[in-house]
Amino acid sequence: MSEAWREVEAPATEIAVRAQEPDDVAALAELLNQPQVVRGTLQMPNTSAEARRRRLEGETDAVRLVAAIAGEVVGMGVLTRGRDRRAHTASMEVAVHDAHVGQGAGAALMAALLDQADSWLGLKRVELCVFADNVRAISLFERFGFEREGLFRAYAYREGRFVDSLAMARLKGLRMADSPPSLDLSAKSRS
Ligand SMILES: CC(C)(COP(=O)(O)OP(=O)(O)OC[C@H]1O[C@@H](n2cnc3c(N)ncnc32)[C@H](O)[C@@H]1OP(=O)(O)O)[C@@H](O)C(=O)NCCC(=O)NCCS
Numbered sequence: 001m002s003e004a005w006r007e008v009e010a011p012a013t014e015i016a017v018r019a020q021e022p023d024d025v026a027a028l029a030e031l032l033n034q035p036q037v038v039r040g041t042l043q044m045p046n047t048s049a050e051a052r053r054r055r056l057e058g059e060t061d062a063v064r065l066v067a068a069i070a071g072e073v074v075g076m077g078v079l080t081r082g083r084d085r086r087a088h089t090a091s092m093e094v095a096v097h098d099a100h101v102g103q104g105a106g107a108a109l110m111a112a113l114l115d116q117a118d119s120w121l122g123l124k125r126v127e128l129c130v131f132a133d134n135v136r137a138i139s140l141f142e143r144f145g146f147e148r149e150g151l152f153r154a155y156a157y158r159e160g161r162f163v164d165s166l167a168m169a170r171l172k173g174l175r176m177a178d179s180p181p182s183l184d185l186s187a188k189s190r191s
Pocket residue numbers: 036037038039040041093094095096097100101102103104105106107108128129130131134135136137139140143
């Protein structure tokens with residue numbers, strides 16, 4: 001079976017991906033305050049650096065990576081593993097500083113997080129949610145083998161309106177075409 005995400009090439013720019021360290025927190029708090037990052041995620045605008053710092057330092061039960069270009073932290077990626085009967089899954093988040101989008105940091109973070117999922121955690125399923133109009137992010141995720149599973153309507157409130165979100169997932173060794181979802185949403189429920 002072909003696993004398309006394995007064919008993604010490394011980005012051209014020299015990007016170092018490594019574990020998040022305590023010294024990165026100030027740069028990451030600034031990154032999470034960027035207008036396009038707030039727009040593309042569930043971050044709230046006008047959040048103090050201190051509140052972001054507390055959150056970044058508090059969440060330890062996850063794989064947290066940063067991407068750096070010439071020593072400057074430009075992106076972050078998080079893989080949060082499910083528990084108990086969902087231990088074969090993880091949710092993924094990626095964000096790149098507004099000033100550094102389109103330089104390959106997002107792809108480098110995705111490649112590293114998925115290598116962790118595949119080669120070190122043995123995960124079956126990696127999932128994420130992305131606003132349905134976030135074309136750049138969706139195309140990046142699809143490049144790495146994520147497929148569209150469904151639509152959450154009015155998922156979040158953004159810039160004065162409700163916005164839909166796509167549920168996407170990448171299942172190791174299982175493409176949607178090989179195993180289409182069985183749920184028929186048009187079927188009437190029986191009591
Ligand atoms: C989504 C995000 C992580 C991508 O990071 P990035 O560093 O810009 O990603 P890369 O440079 O590695 O790749 C971006 C890809 O999108 C493509 N792209 C850029 N703009 C695009 C557009 N308007 N439409 C379609 N594709 C687009 C690029 O061509 C590139 O693909 P390629 O390498 O095949 O050419 C980044 O834009 C971001 O952090 N956005 C704000 C936060 C966010 O939306 N996070 C995702 C939440 S689910």
